[in-house]
Amino acid sequence: xxxxVQKSLxxxxxxxxxxxYFVGCGGSSSLMYASKYVLDRESETIDSDLxxxxxxxxxxxxxxxxxxxxxxxxxxxxxPETVEATRFAREKGAxxxxxxxxxxxxxxxxxxxxxxxxxxxxxxxxxxxxxVMLELVFGxxxxxxxxxxxxxxxxxxxxxxQILVREKAKFLASAKEFAQxxxxxxxxxxxxxxxxxxxxxxxxxxxxxxMQWIHSHALHAGEYFHGPFEVLDKDVPVIQLLGLDETRPxxxxxxxxxxxxxxxxxxxDAKEFDLTGVAESVKGYIAPLVLQAILRQYAEQLAEIRxxxxxxxxxxxxVPY
Amino acid sequence: xxxxVQKSLxxxxxxxxxxxYFVGCGGSSSLMYASKYVLDRESETIDSDLxxxxxxxxxxxxxxxxxxxxxxxxxxxxxPETVEATRFAREKGAxxxxxxxxxxxxxxxxxxxxxxxxxxxxxxxxxxxxxVMLELVFGxxxxxxxxxxxxxxxxxxxxxxQILVREKAKFLASAKEFAQxxxxxxxxxxxxxxxxxxxxxxxxxxxxxxMQWIHSHALHAGEYFHGPFEVLDKDVPVIQLLGLDETRPxxxxxxxxxxxxxxxxxxxDAKEFDLTGVAESVKGYIAPLVLQAILRQYAEQLAEIRxxxxxxxxxxxxVPY
Numbered sequence: 001x002x003x004x005v006q007k008s009l010x011x012x013x014x015x016x017x018x019x020x021y022f023v024g025c026g027g028s029s030s031l032m033y034a035s036k037y038v039l040d041r042e043s044e045t046i047d048s049d050l051x052x053x054x055x056x057x058x059x060x061x062x063x064x065x066x067x068x069x070x071x072x073x074x075x076x077x078x079x080p081e082t083v084e085a086t087r088f089a090r091e092k093g094a095x096x097x098x099x100x101x102x103x104x105x106x107x108x109x110x111x112x113x114x115x116x117x118x119x120x121x122x123x124x125x126x127x128x129x130x131x132v133m134l135e136l137v138f139g140x141x142x143x144x145x146x147x148x149x150x151x152x153x154x155x156x157x158x159x160x161x162q163i164l165v166r167e168k169a170k171f172l173a174s175a176k177e178f179a180q181x182x183x184x185x186x187x188x189x190x191x192x193x194x195x196x197x198x199x200x201x202x203x204x205x206x207x208x209x210x211m212q213w214i215h216s217h218a219l220h221a222g223e224y225f226h227g228p229f230e231v232l233d234k235d236v237p238v239i240q241l242l243g244l245d246e247t248r249p250x251x252x253x254x255x256x257x258x259x260x261x262x263x264x265x266x267x268x269d270a271k272e273f274d275l276t277g278v279a280e281s282v283k284g285y286i287a288p289l290v291l292q293a294i295l296r297q298y299a300e301q302l303a304e305i306r307x308x309x310x311x312x313x314x315x316x317x318x319v320p321y
Numbered sequence: 322x323x324x325x326v327q328k329s330l331x332x333x334x335x336x337x338x339x340x341x342y343f344v345g346c347g348g349s350s351s352l353m354y355a356s357k358y359v360l361d362r363e364s365e366t367i368d369s370d371l372x373x374x375x376x377x378x379x380x381x382x383x384x385x386x387x388x389x390x391x392x393x394x395x396x397x398x399x400x401p402e403t404v405e406a407t408r409f410a411r412e413k414g415a416x417x418x419x420x421x422x423x424x425x426x427x428x429x430x431x432x433x434x435x436x437x438x439x440x441x442x443x444x445x446x447x448x449x450x451x452x453v454m455l456e457l458v459f460g461x462x463x464x465x466x467x468x469x470x471x472x473x474x475x476x477x478x479x480x481x482x483q484i485l486v487r488e489k490a491k492f493l494a495s496a497k498e499f500a501q502x503x504x505x506x507x508x509x510x511x512x513x514x515x516x517x518x519x520x521x522x523x524x525x526x527x528x529x530x531x532m533q534w535i536h537s538h539a540l541h542a543g544e545y546f547h548g549p550f551e552v553l554d555k556d557v558p559v560i561q562l563l564g565l566d567e568t569r570p571x572x573x574x575x576x577x578x579x580x581x582x583x584x585x586x587x588x589x590d591a592k593e594f595d596l597t598g599v600a601e602s603v604k605g606y607i608a609p610l611v612l613q614a615i616l617r618q619y620a621e622q623l624a625e626i627r628x629x630x631x632x633x634x635x636x637x638x639x640v641p642y
Contacts, residue, residue: 019368026547040370040382047340047368047384049361052543055514058568061361063368081543187508187536193376204538205548213552215508217525217538222373222402225642226347227526230634231534247379257642313551321546321578 001135001154002127004115008097009139011113015095017144018067020137022050023085027206028073028099029053031130033198034288035071035137037245042141042149053081057088066093071136073098073129075119077105086111097136099129125160130289138282152279156286159277164293167273171294178266179301185264188214188237189228191254193221194247196288199295203239207299211310221247221254229257237264239298241291244270245284268294322456322475323448325436329418330460332434336416338465339388341458343371344406348527349394349420350374352451354519355609356392356458358566363462363470374402378409387414392457394419394450396440398426407432418457420450446481451610459603473600477607480598485614488594492615499587500622506585509535509558510549512575514542515568517609520616524560528620532631542568542575550578558585560619562612565591566605589615 020039022032032050039048051059053072064070070089074082077100087110090096098111101119108114115136118127125131134153141147182188188208192200197220204216219228219238232238238258242251258265270287273294278286303310315321341360343353353371360369372380374393385391391410395403398421408431411417419432422440429435436457439448446452455474462468503509509529513521518541525537540549540559553559559579563572579586591608594615599607624631636642 026544029544029547037380040380042383044383049370052541052547054543054571055541055568058570059358059361059515060567062363062365079547194380205544210548210551215536215538215552217536220373220376222375223347223350223526225637226350226373226400227531229636229642230531231536232636246381247376249379250375253642257636261636315550315553315578315582316546321550321574 002115002117002132005132005135005139008113008115008136009143011095012069012140012143016067017046017069017095017140019047019063019069020140021056021061021064021068021070021089021094022048023053023056023070023072023082023089024074025053025079025081027202028075028079028082030198030202030206031073031133032071033201034130034195034285035133037195038134038137038285041246042147044145046140046144053079053085056085057081064089064092064094068094069140070094070096071099071133072096072107072111073100074107075101077102077107079107083107083110099132125164126154126157130292131157134285149281153282156278156282160286160289163273163275163277164290167290168293168297172297175297175301178298179305182237182266183302183305185237186215188216188239189219190216190239190241191219191221191224192241192243193250194243195245195285196241196243196251196291199288199292200241202292203295203299207310210316211299211312212302212306212308221250224254225257232258232262234263236262237266238262239266239268242267242269242271243284243287243291245287323436323438323453326453326456326460329434329436329457330464332416333390333461333464337388338367338390338416338461340368340384340390341461342377342382342385342389342391342410343369344374344377344391344393344403344410345395346374346400346402348523349396349400349403351519351523351527352394352454353392354522355451355516355606356454358516359455359458359606362567363468365466367461367465374400374406377406378402385410385413385415389415390461391415391417392420392454393417393428393432394421395428396422398423398428400428404428404431420453446485447475447478451613452478452481455606470602474603477599477603481607481610484594484596484598485611488611489614489618493618496618496622499619500626503558503587504623504626506558507536509537509560510540511537511560511562512540512542512545513562513564514571515564516566516606517562517564517572517612520609520613521562523613524616524620531637532620532633533623533627533629542571545575546578553579553583555584557583558587559583560587560589563588563590563592564605564608564612566608
């Protein structure tokens with residue numbers, strides 16, 4: 001575990017905390033959904049909400065105070081809305097913990113506590129942003145409520161590097177098939193529920209819309225039957241995720257329908273992953289991390305076959321907004 | 322105010338309540354977003370979460386107990402996931418209040434407290450589902466925290482019938498123009514933030530996807546700049562809502578960008594509505610209700626010009642799912 005994470009946990013020991021605000025934008029927000037799911041499932045005393053950074057500042061929740069833990073994240077630490085949200089929260093007396101890759105960034109300056117996470121080829125998965133998020137919430141639960149899953153979480157995350165290398169290799173061919181088959185699509189939906197919804201959201205807005213300029217929308221597998229499913233026909237592409245958490249029945253039900261009435265269905269099912277080394281007690285919370293790593297390859301292959309690099313932008317970092 | 326609402330408020334006086342779960346599906350879920358916004362902004366003691374009914378049952382939040390108020394809604398009272406969610410919540414000892422149009426429905430049977438709301442041509446707007454939602458949360462806030470906005474809310478809602486007749490007439494021509502101009506579009510985004518987001522969501526999944534089979538996605542005006550906006554070009558249709566709540570700056574910022582780089586922009590701005598009779602203290606919370614009524618006409622006109630009635634379904638109520 002990173003020393004920065006340990007330091008944050010020491011702070012949690014010292015302070016009364018009755019709620020967590022998960023604050024970020026885009027991809028950095030999406031990696032927090034699984035942690036919100038954890039707190040909903042596990043916590044007896046700690047409430048939580050998840051907001052886009054600027055929404056958080058303007059909504060200005062009444063209950064934001066010195067017992068609030070505000071966890072924010074921005075990779076380069078420069079996302080203005082997230083820097084401002086952290087500054088704002090700190091001014092209100094909240095305990096601010098910010099995750100970033102850049103220790104010298106504006107976010108690192110403005111936050112009371114900073115966790116510099118790892119990223120890239122040499123990163124240990126345990127020390128990447130999405131793992132740090134789970135360590136923070138399970139550490140918080142252990143400290144405040146005696147929740148016993150923390151050590152199993154850590155050992156599971158430690159085993160992920162190997163698991164991911166293997167599973168990514170296993171699914172590379174599927175990623176290439178996907179790219180070949182879907183390269184000309186103008187609209188591709190994603191769908192999930194529970195702990196996995198953040199991954200469906202991430203893929204829809206960051207990979208498809210932002211990085212491939214393909215229309216998308218992360219459907220919630222439960223909401224599906226109350227509107228969205230009417231749009232399905234044999235030509236409508238849907239990427240369906242199935243995880244290992246308590247809401248899997250929702251994903252299974254939506255899968256069954258989409259298999260019946262659609263013909264452009266891509267399925268990523270965590271049951272097909274060999275997750276030996278991931279403890280049963282946290283499998284549902286960790287499945288989204290594995291789904292994300294596998295899915296990332298789908299985007300990489302799509303980018304390659306479409307000759308539209310994932311780094312291409314027309315507005316982001318290029319024009320004022 | 323409906324007698325059923327008054328009865329629920331009497332129950333709130335008797336019981337300790339520390340959180341609200343807003344539980345519903347599709348359109349019935351969408352009408353609860355503004356109330357979640359109210360509690361976030363106003364409440365010092367009451368937490369809240371909003372879930373699709375089946376997500377709520379399976380996520381099974383740890384904190385669901387006898388101090389939880391679970392507000393659910395289903396128009397015909399037959400939505401199986403919502404009936405089950407209410408039964409489930411009641412079994413856990415929660416205080417269940419269900420909104421429905423049908424007093425004899427399964428939902429009405431299973432819920433401890435029932436509010437039969439009005440709907441249709443002769444309905445007073447005060448007694449419709451979305452108004453009842455606001456009455457419940459402001460009533461709860463008045464009872465538990467001495468929040469003083471309840472009477473201004475009621476009088477504002479009472480004035481809405483007249484306001485809506487006038488504003489709907491004023492914007493009918495715009496609705497027809499919209500239908501004429503957008504009838505052949507395959508994808509139409511909606512966008513909003515804060516109290517209005519539920520309306521953007523409703524229009525996307527219920528009107529466009531469910532009732533017109535047009536691809537859609539309710540963009541959050543803050544998240545826009547962290548992925549979705551990259552998909553914008555001169556051909557991409559966006560329906561932008563602007564409300565009167567604290568998050569309006571997010572909507573204004575996203576509008577400015579979309580006006581600059583897009584050419585298929587439809588704007589509904591609550592500042593253009595004459596809301597005389599709506600108190601300043603609750604204007605931001607009521608604006609979404611007016612936006613929704615105006616927007617509904619846009620869908621009606623679209624349905625007419627496309628010869629695709631809003632009542633047409635291929636799956637909903639027709640096939641098993």
